Amino acid sequence: MLEIEINIEMPTDTKGTNPVLNQVVEDCGVSCHTINRDTFAGNITSFKTNDDINTIILNFEVHQDFTLNLTNPRGIKRTFNAIYNFADHCNLQCPIFKSPKNIEANKLHVCIPNTNTSFSMSFKANTRIKGMIISSDFEALIQQNFCDKNSIPKPYVNALNGMYADILQKKDFSIQMKNLVEKSIHNQQTGLEKRMSLEAHCKELTSLAISTLGKVSKTLxxxxxxxxxxxxxxxxxxxxxxxxxxxxxxxxxxxxxxxxxxxxxxxxxxxxxxxxxxxxxxxxxxxxxxxxxxxxxxxxxxxxxxxxxxxxxxxxxxxxxxxxxxxxxxxxxxx
Missing domain, CATH: 1.10.10.60 (Homeodomain-like)
Incomplete structure (x- = not known):
């Protein structure tokens, strides 16, 4: 089971308090973290599907630079990471990259590092953050959805073998992706209805992200x-x-x-x-x-x-x- 740990590093606000996640509401397995500080205001929603796909929904405004750290505490390798960025761009830092990668707006970014690693997303002051981060144990995800190893499509075998270990693939949003991300971010439902709606969107977005595998440059x-x-x-x-x-x-x-x-x-x-x-x-x-x-x-x-x-x-x-x-x-x- 993969667990994503969220850790926010940012300056204290003008009152000298630490802008931590100051309110958390649990509703049918969906956690909504509400933050309201001088430097940072908005929501972070997180949940896990029944087949261990972790989803984090970001919807906030930030007035000072800060970093969002996503760690992999269980040490799982080959973690499938899909980032749907719907607002301003940010930088993604990971030990497998020689330099920070630019996460552009209105694009899907996919990466499957070949080792247990952590990611840091850096946001500049006065930016709007809207998007989704989907993560899962890719090997387990593949094994759960294919009955026979011989039936696994080649792009997925390549991914499991580390072909995309240091590559951050990107793809423009399709209308379908845009609608799903928008619906997830602005979902006003509650209880089981919200949970099932978000889980359905997550799985469809995961499928769309997985379909990008193998679409790398001709040189690579x-x-x-x-x-x-x-x-x-x-x-x-x-x-x-x-x-x-x-x-x-x-x-x-x-x-x-x-x-x-x-x-x-x-x-x-x-x-x-x-x-x-x-x-x-x-x-x-x-x-x-x-x-x-x-x-x-x-x-x-x-x-x-x-x-x-x-x-x-x-x-x-x-x-x-x-x-x-x-x-x-x-x-x-x-x-």
Whole structure:
């Protein structure tokens, strides 16, 4: 089961109070968070369908810059993320992207990162935010809707194999998409009627978002199709091995031997599929694991966190942690 955690970072208002979600109403599994502060006013509605599709509906105005963090606390990989942005543009930041991605207005944006990761959406002051964010465990979603693995369409197999791990696909709103998003944002129903209406819209929007898979640029398609399925399978085996043995100090040569590829093929194919080098991938996994330890442990020790994930040099660990998360380990541990 995938759970999306919402965390808002923004300045305090003129009264010195923290603009937190100050009113929450639960109605048949639909949570409506109402915010009314000098800097931020509006609603965030969230719910989960019976097949674990998470939906967040945004409808608010903001008067100062702020960041909306969406985390994946259960560590699920290959999370299907569809962002329907109906108002002003914003920036999407994710560790798999080399730089923030522009989320344009009146467009659908789709991404399926190949690792457990978190997203940050940055909004500028004096903007109107209206839209929907749909997230689900893509592998589970596919398995629930196809009886036989052999019947899964190729674009979905490609997505599961990491072809779109570092790609943010976008598509102009169709009339159908626009109407569904509008109806969801401005839904005035209550109780079970509202729940069923929103769930129906969510599933239809999920279907429309999934249909965009495979519609990538010709350059990307040509680059990816040059990797045969056997090599792709072994590259993903290497990624899985790194994720399961992140604390071990195995060499790239040893890893290549384990999956049955020469180092050159593994390194070049890994970069094409996962968007980063083997070393950077391993570093990201280690740092994510260390962050999880620091957050979940009652009295965490930074040196223990470094040692648990395979760092022999605590100073180097602290330096890389700060670069990755823009915070020192002690800052994370103190929360």
């Amino acid at each position: 398609a040509k680059s990816e199709t040059n990797i045969n399925q056997n090599v792709r399978f072994k590259v993903n085996q290497a990624a899985t091995y790194i994720e399961e043995h992140y604390a071990e100090n195995h060499t790239q040569e040893e890893l290549a031997k384990k999956v049955g590829l020469n180092l050159t093929t593994l390194a070049s194919s890994f970069k094409k599929i996962h968007g980063v080098t083997l070393n950077k991938y391993k570093l990201k996994i280690r740092l994510e694991k260390a962050k999880t330890y620091l957050i979940s442990t009652e009295e965490p020790v930074v040196s223990e966190a470094a040692n648990l994930v395979g760092f022999n040099n605590v100073g180097y660990f602290i330096k890389k942690f700060k670069v990755e998360f823009q915070k020192y380990p002690t800052e994370v541990a103190s929360k």
